[in-house]
Ligand SMILES: Nc1ncnc2c1ncn2[C@@H]1O[C@H](COP(=O)(O)OP(=O)(O)O)[C@@H](O)[C@H]1O
């Protein structure tokens with residue numbers, strides 16, 4: 001029954017990728033500081049299972065960006081001895097809903113501070129909704145420069161199969177949680193991608209192809225962005 005419901009949702013979730021984007025890059029800076037004083041950030045967005053973590057690991061290995069997965073940071077906080085947010089985080093993760101930005105953004109900022117002056121940060125799986133976006137703008141104003149948004153677009157049917165076969169023992173890689181996570185992506189995250197598209201900041205790469213093919217296109221995106 002659940003599988004049927006999930007596939008019914010897939011058929012309805014047509015809004016998964018943007019048309020090819022022809023846009024000039026506009027850097028969105030927060031505050032008046034120069035680039036050198038601010039963390040250089042690339043947001044990495046896409047449906048669950050689109051390959052964000054996999055591609056970010058390859059970018060980190062080859063292009064000297066530091067990979068910060070919001071999901072990984074939240075899972076670590078969930079496990080942290082004495083964390084007051086463990087149960088809250090677990091309920092959101094299982095429910096496929098989004099943790100309040102005050103928690104997630106602080107984890108991200110602390111991680112960036114701990115890395116010192118990295119060339120740039122891949123902020124994977126963030127901002128996932130309007131609360132994330134507003135909270136980032138408020139907390140990171142003057143501290144971060146968003147270079148661009150890497151959007152990995154992928155048919156949800158492929159994404160779901162990948163998550164079900166991911167084998168990482170996650171509490172949210174099951175049909176019930178995935179149904180909710182896909183709903184969250186369609187209703188809350190895709191509008192954030194469209195928001196950044198309006199500023200010409202989105203770089204879409206289709207990620208249903210083999211990893212190396214996807215990464216080759218991603219590398220071209222970073223080369224172009226770092227030439228400007
Ligand atoms: N291009 C690809 N082709 C086939 N499998 C992939 C590809 N990219 C990622 N995967 C696999 O799909 C699963 C989800 O990838 P992951 O990087 O965790 O996605 P996300 O972080 O977007 O949820 C992992 O098991 C990963 O090995």
Ligand SMILES: Nc1ccn([C@H]2C[C@H](O)[C@@H](COP(=O)(O)OP(=O)(O)O)O2)c(=O)n1
Pocket residue numbers: 047048049052053069070071072074092093096097098099100104124125126127128132172181
């Ligand atoms: N900005 C974020 C990122 C993740 N979360 C929570 C809710 C998400 O479904 C889970 C898992 O996120 P994660 O990015 O690890 O998931 P995928 O890699 O896309 O499969 O964490 C969040 O609440 N806020």
Ligand SMILES: [Mg+2]
Pocket residue numbers: 052053069071125
């Ligand atoms: Mg991931």
